[in-house]
Amino acid sequence: EDDLDAFSPAERIIANFILTNRGGIAFETANSIAEKLQVSPVTVGRFSRKMGYRHFKDLKAGLRTAMSGVPWLVGDQMTAFVGAGGGSDRRGGSLELELAGIIEVYALAETPGWKEIVALLAHSHRVHVTGFQTERGVAMTLAHLLQYAREGVTLPDATAGNFHEVLADDDPAGQCLVLVDMRRYSQQCHDLAAAARRRDIPVVMITDKFCDWIRKYTDHVIAVPTEVELFWSSQVALSCAVNLLVNDVIGVLGGKVEKRLERLSDLYQAHSGHVGSPRRKRTEG
Template sequence: MTVGRGTGLIERLREEMASFTEAERLIANFVVNDRQSVPFETASSLAKKLDVSPVTVGRFCRRMGYRNFRELKAELKFDIAATPWPRGEQFDQLVANDAGKSELQRDFDLNVAGMLEVYNLARTPEWDVIATILAEAPELYVSGFQPERGMAAQFAYMLQYARPNVRTVDLAAGHFADVLADDCPGRALVIVETRRYSRQAQMLARHAQKAGIALVFITDKYCHWAHQYTPHVLALPTESAMFWDTLVPMVAALTLLSNAVVLKLGASAEPRLSRISELYQEFTGHVGQTPRKQRGEG
């Protein structure tokens, strides 16, 4: 079987994604969204990472026209430098005295690579489309599940400074009626979720799609089902050398997105930002500054 070279394979995977089995979609999604990591994987390591069998990886490669995973990797023809970013002496000194030197150094490398990837994503047309959705939707909802709910809430709070009608949503009331029962045209929903994925996240995405809500999904590179519900998916790196997956690239992405929304709004955001700052100073204030209501009472 004749197959395309390099990017041709990526396009084939994207085009045929819907026809794959669930296990095959996991593999295809990893190759498409984490191409920089593919050269460093073997069939066994990839199977372990995706929780599938090595036999499944081999079968998938043959389906795509390759004898094995090694041949599929060669098709992509990567040219990746061994050390694509400099390491400073300060970091080398830090890890030199650390009992877990190799783990700390690998985690540092992974996080720096993840940050570079996020900043490159922030220059893409799809990023600009997502920022436009977040800036222009008349009603914007943000939802997160499991540990990610904290990041989702923080993201919503940041957006509330720049634009009105931003709300966090959850299942505390036993339903998502505040999103799904609203008839506001043009409304949008952001879901922040990483594996293991909450069943609620997938159900909410499915219902949002049926309701015609503009859906933005911010997730990791292993989520093979998000594209079933929306084309607006930011698949971010989360691999870590530590016990937990890293959330550093995701926090960076949410911060950059909130900044992109402010830039989209431009001068129209200034009155709201100023008013919120005034209200905060009046009701709460900052360290070293007396709230204005107390100054006026004197």
């Protein structure tokens, strides 16, 4: 990990994948990693030898003594689903991978790095959350949930193309930027991370296991497993991370959240209303 800057681009991609996929590396082969990372199996073997091992299988054996694998949730419901014939083997494999991903996110939530990110989301004067491509919905969920818990949370308009909400403030102190994206990564996401770094705005990145460039701009990275045996990459682990982040932020903020929720509930009831509840008369002024 300390020597990432000395690696070639291909070696850095492989190293980053291993560092952020510790629980699942036991299930990989040189060929499967090469296919996922779009490098050659020869490159994977060369990387293994550079790390002091004979080949990738030998590297995995060495890692096994230092890394604990992710447990598998194969209970009665899982067994029934896979064996019933109601879904294909591919869907059964995807369920297993997504369950393992959730467990991995819960383990991440116990790390010091996670707690640093929670502190940023709880205590920064302003928190900007933006997502790109198909991950925009995940970013919106995070922003909207945080807006219920605290004030000062914005969802910058990416279509404007200038991110003035984040970058145009003369005094960037007290801001925090959260980015959500998966490969192939948006150029906007990369450029916004770089611009925020230049302005000393802390950046949090919620992403997949393959984002090797983000650590040039921040150490606050939540890299979750997204590869399953379906057509699209899975956003299940991303959503799990969002739920746990918001829960932990609420835990840090404490009683202030309850007061804000009461105020927002009153406003919603006055202006919109919930099903089954009488709408309150709006007061003027």
